[in-house]
Amino acid sequence: MKKYLPLILMLSVAKFTVQWFGNRNYGFHRDELLHLSASEHPAWGYMEFPPFIGFLGRLSYWLFDYSLSGVRLFPTLAGTGVLILCCLMAKALGGKSRSVLLSGICILAFLPFYRNHTLFQPVAFNQLFWTLGFYFIIKFINSKNKKFLVLCGITLGLGLLNKYTMLVWAFGVFTGLFFLERGAIYKSKWIYIAGSIALLIFLPNVIWQLQYDLPFLKHLESLNRKQLNDVNPMDFGLTQLKFPFTLIVSVFGLMTLLIDKNLKKYRAVGISVIVIFCSLWLLGAKAYYVFPVYPVLFAAGAVKIESLLSKKPVLVSMIALVVLIPSVFFIPEATPLLPIENFVRYKGLQEKNGRVELTGDYADMFGWEEQVKLVDSIYRSLSPEEQQDCVIWAENYGEAGAVKILGKKHDLPNPVSRHGSFWIWGYGNKNATVWISLGNEKPSVEHVFEEVEPVKTITHKYAIGEENGIPLYLCRKPKIDIAKWWDGYRDHIFD
Secondary structure, eight states, rough: GGGHHHHHHHHHHHHHHHHHHHTTOOOOHHHHHHHHHHHHHHOOOOSSSSSSHHHHHHHHHHHHHOOHHHHHHHHHHHHHHHHHHHHHHHHHOOOOHHHHHHHHHHHHHHHHHHHHHTTHHHHHHHHHHHHHHHHHHHHHHHHHHHHHHHHHHHHHHHHHHOOEEEEEEEHHHHHHGSSSGGGGGGGHHHHHHHHHHHHHHHHHHHHHHHTTTOOHHHHHHHHHHTTTGGGHHHHHHHHHHTTHHHHHHHHHHHHHHOOGGGGGHHHHHHHHHHHHHHHHTTTTGGGGGGGGGGHHHHHHHHHHHHTTTTTTTHHHHHHHHHHHHHHHHHHHHEEEEEEEEEEEEEHHHBBBBBBBOOOOOHHHHSSSHHHHHHHHHHHSSSSSHHHTTTTEEEEEEHHHHHHHHHGGGGGOOOOOSSSHHHHHHHOOOOOOEEEEEEEEOOOHHHEEEEEEEEEEEEOOOSSGGGGGSSEEEEEEEESHHHHHEEEEEEEETTT
């Protein structure tokens, strides 16, 4: 194993370096602001996601005080871990140095991973847990050592605390293991001990969900209504075709796991992948939900290609270059390596009416600082007495998260919002007579207050459309019962 460490280290450093340079540019994404806001409210669950991301957000605050590159270090480390595990799986499947190289190169060439391993979201850690789970399954198949089942159970439990789609991974693996020695594993107590460990780790979030009337189901219903129902089922499959060179390696890997006589003992892993893929497709999931299965396929595919070219190993290195080189040009589209002005030129984007239409993720990284500065300027214009009696009301979780996280350096009070998890964190001082409204439309504001003073319409050259041209109001004299108004929004917090 020692002879492969320099190669794995070199690949890992390359991965980490690219991500690190991308991490420092632009600003926080709206989802990152939500996740960091959640970390300010430690709990065993949140309305939109399990608690793991909140724990990491708290850790990032203790270590880095919410610096952009510090927060994004965590998904970058997860992505680097995925690469390392992919290389280790190639070795565990019987590969040598060329397969280790090719499997690592596939991770470097797979463009969606750059986006996933930049943003502070559960996605990167979901990929890490899936990959780690497959690694432990392969190690168990090789050694029959029960400790790998226990480690797999711990991985499953932690994965469920990060993202509920880990259940799909568990279902796929549970099904696949019936094809390992005709399901003999289910006669062993250790598979049930592993499952019990996973359930025990996950149990606090289950209890939290029950206490809050299963908000996970309400959030899923909202996602289906607003996003997933509009997903064309064909897009799930067609999206996989956008990355042809890594796809070829992964197809080699799947076929190898299923039918190769030299690797037939790993057939359970291949069947698990098929079950996961089909389950997600049938559930109408987004295409990226299945990306965590690729590392194990890259590893198996690399091993097969190395085996086929055993007499011409240099060809494996050439294939690695062919896989990697076409992706290099597109990396700035996936992680913000380029300063924004250079990115605009790189993409050939044109400015129209003072606006540049960026891609959704990049556009969602702009405008938050400006919003917070304007809110701060209004807040500072109030008398000391009014500042003590002021509530900042944001329309959505991005705006609220910006005030909560970026507003720390301005010493702004915590914002309130009726959107998602912010709703359960409450409405603050219901007797406040002065409110600053950010992003709420005029009819909504006038419904609550007698006096509504428009301050400014906030625009930004690069911000996403829904955050461009948003209103900022200074409001006084609430005319409704704030507590009843807040509670009455219970069924609309995901709208």
